[in-house]
Amino acid sequence: MQRRHLLQTAAALAVPALGQQAWAQGSFPAKPIKLVIAFPAGGPTDITMRSLADNASKILGQPVIVENKPGAGGTLPAQQLQSAVADGYTVAQIPLGVFRLGYTTKINWDPIKDITYVINVTGYAFGIVVPADSPLKNWADFVAYAKANPGKLTYGSTGTLTSPHLTTELVAQKAGIELQHVPYKGSADLMLAVVGGQVMAAADSTGFATQVEAGKLRVLNTWGEKRLDKFPGAPTLKELGYDIVQNSPFGIGAPKGTPPEVVRRLHDAFKKAMEEPSYVAALARYDMLPNYLSSADYTKFAQDTIGREKVLIDKLGLAKGS
Incomplete structure (x- = not known):
């Protein structure tokens, strides 16, 4: 009996060692991986991330399955990581809104300490x-109407406390105007609303491009460092006198405690997937570009961004309890 007990104990102790050896030998992944994204199907994030997932599937030898989890300003995927097993089989998109949570919402987890940052992949235009x-033919018309009708100019965004919402509020503050914000779950719903006249304007990523090209929408401004090739007539915020550039980088995170070997495998696969022409072309549809950050650099970016976002939240008076 004693010998049997010793053998069972030895076998039990060997399991973690065998598991580590399996990681080292590259047996991960042995089943499909779930990639949770923050916005609905059919929008720019969904379309580009599905392209990335398809490419990564071929590299990893297992399907990378996209699951849409819209709402809560794009933070639900990050929240889902808090209850996921740290084995690499659940990963999530991390939009910039995640770095504002600690200042705007009561949460029992830390956006830095409780997420393993795998890789940054791109950013929005x-x-x-x-x-x-619309009678608002340009940005000057927009500002003039808002000043004459405080709080009556309605605009939609992809959610409360998202980059489109906060940046528009920052611009409004600098312009001395008051707008009425209407949140939507994603670009697809938002575009239906603005084309249908439910809101007077929309702040969004360039998922609006197809509607502009179809003659249904007009671009008043863009938020990058320079004008977009697709909309050369639309001035940047900087050209309009606001010292603001917003492209909202995002990437992929895993649960806290995910083994380093697994993180490395995921990083390497998604990095290679980013370089595939099909992904670059999918991004180009929305004036987006690959924006690679390694696991270490992405973690540093997250730490730095949390500080910057606090300044923005405080400036707009949106902190908890304010």
């Missing part, structure tokens, strides 16, 4: 659009 038949 943003702007403000109005219906093509």
Whole structure:
């Protein structure tokens, strides 16, 4: 009996060692991986991330399955990581809104300590659009109307405390105007709303491009460092006198405690997937570019961004209890 007990104990102790050896030998992944993204199907994030996932599937030898989890300003995937097993089989998109949570919402986890940052992949190109038949022909018209009608100019975004919402509020503050914000779950719903006249304007990533090209929307401004090739007539915020550039980088995170070997495997696969022409082309549809950050650099970016976002939240008076 004693010998049997010793053998069972030895076998039990060997399991972690065998597990580590399996990681080292590259047996991960042995089953499909779930990639949770923060916005609904059919929008720019969904389309580009599905392209990335398809490429990564071929590299990893297992399907990378996209699951849409819209709402809560794009933070639900990060929250889902808090209850996921730290084995690499659940990963999530980390939009910039995740770094604001500690200042705007009561949470029992830390956006830095409780997420393993795998890789940054891209960032959005943003702007403000109005219906093509709107009397607001340019940004000067927009500001003039808002000043004459405080709080009556409605605009939609992809959610409360998202980059489109906060940046528009920052611009409004600098312009001395008051707007009425209407949140939507994603670009697809938002575009239906602005084209249908439910809101007077929309602040969004360039998922609005197809509606602009179809003659249904007009671009009033864009938020990058320079004008977008696709909309050369739309001035940047900097050209309009606001010292603001917003492209909202995002990447992929895993649960806290994910083995380093697994993180490395995921990083390497997604990095290679980013370099595939199909992904670059998918991004180009929305004036987005690959924006690679390694696991270490992405972690540092997250730490730095949390400090910057606190300044923005405080400036807009949106901190908890304010």
